[in-house]
Amino acid sequence: MGEQKDYLGNFEEIVLLAVLRLAENAYGATIRQTVAEATERDVSIGAVYATLDRLERKGYLKSWQGEATPERGGRAKRYFRVEGTGVRALNDTAATRNRLAKGLEFGIASLGGLI
Amino acid sequence: MNRPMYDDALIDMLNLSRDDLIELLNDIEVHAKAFKESKGDSEILEKLRIEHLVVARRLRAFDKAMPATNQRLPEAVAANTAAPPQCGERILLLILGTKKERVNIPGDLEEEYRGIVAKHGARYAKLWYYKQVAASAWLMIRTAIGWGLLASIGAWIRRLI
DSSP: OOSOOOOOOHHHHHHHHHHHHHGGGOBHHHHHHHHHHHHTSOOOHHHHHHHHHHHHHTTSEEEEEEEEEGGGTTEEEEEEEEOHHHHHHHHHHHHHHHHHHTTOHHHHHHHHHHO | OOSOOOOHHHHHHHTOOHHHHHHHHHHHHHHHHHHHHTTOOHHHHHHHHHHHHHHHHHHHHHHHHSTTOOOOOOHHHHHOOOOOOHHHHHHHHHHOOSHHHHHHHHHHHHHHHHHHHHHHOHHHHHHHHHHHHHHHHHHHHHHHHHHHHHHHHHHHHHHHO
16 A cells, blocks of 8 residues: 555645645635635634644644734734645645546536436 | 815824824814804715714724823824724633634734724624634534543543453
């Protein structure tokens, strides 16, 4: 089977992709907004932070405290950056999904129609 | 009426002190009285009434932020004084576990709250804020109960072994 692969949960994958997309500007508020826009759902900041903390514990993300700004009531931002292991986990998850979905486009569409 | 109408944007731009706001409030009252007596244009009277409401609200916000002072608000604060609902913020601080969370999460919500006030108004923003607090609280409670349950199962297995 080879080396152990890293797989991500659905929401973990979305959050990790949002952090990657935001690059230098990835902190709580912008990540929540990006996820909410992409999923077209009102996502809670608590859910985003719970996922970010979990991803950091797994070593997929790194965080550090930024500057405090007046528009945040003088509170500091916590910035996030995706680590190499995080990128690998994203690739592994995407590759597995693609392998399983390959050739199923017609099957998935007709299943959806039947249900 | 040869004077500009003071709205939130103009008050922010001029960075008015508490004394300025009081002077402005008096000026509006004098104008309104004179207009009423001369049976002036009702449209202007309505504008003065709205202006009075805006300035009085700003004065209350000023006193709340800096009681018993007459200093100008810092520029960035004056640019947007909309603060999230205190009750919601207190609940949030109560449910957040770590010191880091108590700094970062309310800061993120406050930043977004100001953007929402500017875009959709204070009422919508307050509702959004409370929704965020409620959703986060529910998540924390669920996680806490989940961990508690796991701990009990662990203890039960240990007893069996």
